[in-house]
Amino acid sequence: MSLTAFENARPEVAIVLGSGLGEVAESLGIEAELSYAEVPGLTASTVPGHAGRFVLTQVKNRPVVVAQGRRHLYEGLSAYEVTAGIRFLHSLGVKELILTNAAGAINAGFGVGDLMLITDHLNLLGTSPLLGGPNFHDMSAVYDPAWREAFLQAATQLDLTLHQGVYAATLGPQYETPAEIRMMRTLGADAVGMSTVPEVIQARALGMRVAGISMLTNWAAGLKDQTLHHAEVVSVGQSAGANLTRLLKSVL
Template sequence: MKAVDTAAAYLRAHLPFTPDLALVLGSGLGGLADQIEQPVVIPYREVPGFPLSTAPGHAGQFVAGVLGGKKVLCMQGRFHYYEGHDMSAIALPVRVFKALGCRALILTNAAGGVNWDFSVGDFMLITDHINFMGANPLRGQNDESIGPRFCDMTHVYTPELQQVALQVAAAQGLTLQQGVYLGYMGPSFETPAEIRAFRTLGADAVGMSTVPEAIAASHCGLPVLGLSLITNMAAGMAGKRLSGDEVIEIANQRGPVFQGLVRGIVEAL
């Protein structure tokens, strides 16, 4: 795919190394990039074919360097379907990570809690997802050099990486919830009726990202670990209106602990 090859060639020419791991940092979680040693910053606008990230709290740039002893390439901010991007644009960075030689992808996000046993500030290990976005990044002509026409989705979130995350969380004394993430198109928050329906379907958390990236990673054979920070309880559960400002506020409050968890996982991989 020309777009993948062009973007990968540009990044390869501007990176001082071949990255071991790729990370996508969600809303309020971009601070982990500040911990990267010997950072090389590449704004998305400079990468051929890359769209701009317009979501609040998303810096819109790559940060490459050393984190936890590993060579990493971080997306400080991601692309969302609700911003008007095509699914192909959302999948592009994931395919570029694979082309660059990354051996695993860590996806993080801020999510709404759907499971009544969850609390604001919890961390959730994504064990599976439900695609409720009404679209799929694999739609259209398939490039067999990237992946098969019909992609198996039995283990989108790699079991071996999940075990590492659970072990690191236990070592850090953190409770790591486990559950199913439901991807919703947005940008409006869900209604209480939708949340009740999603809970019936088996969702534990809901958000507006991650699913397209995970599908694209599964398609190209890139192992995936997914982690959510529960920044709010979903509509109708807390008896109050939802706001994007609250999501950012909680993400910033719990961000340092969440960053410590992700850093520990990076060290262990």
């Protein structure tokens, strides 16, 4: 579909959906769609559970762009390539960005299927989308405090469990070892995943307001007697996506 519909809508808010959360877009209603392959510099994800398209929707008469899926460093891309979608959203006029992901729970007080509001992150990826020059940007308040408070209030009103915690990003595509999880827990991580942080860095460098939410789809390695599978991540994300939709609608 033509890019014109997205440009004419002049959206100021965008949502990026992680693994297994693609149906959130359908629940919001779709007015127009645009394949990632139709956007210069952006290609479709190779990961199951990532549809690879932008959809235009309305939330309380407010235009919102939803990105169904994302690219990852482990697909063989650079951090700059991974964040092409964020720069595209910024070019449309997006000023506020909600990033979601599927993550493994490290904090023993959390539970599989719960939501975690990201308060801060650990960049364990060894890279940044800002490489190539002295692109110094303050990262002391990456996840907007006022927006975080709005999400917490909405969760209370909806009687939803919404934890708060630190998200650790690793390169992947292999899952973490129990020793690595023990290290991350010592460093203060509450959940772990393989995405989001490059997008957050790029968005903040562009002056966008950011919120982050993790869907806790499994226990991190070594915390339970289990074998980790991506299919489980997608399955839990799909079943628990309804709570995320309710939360997003309330805040927006």
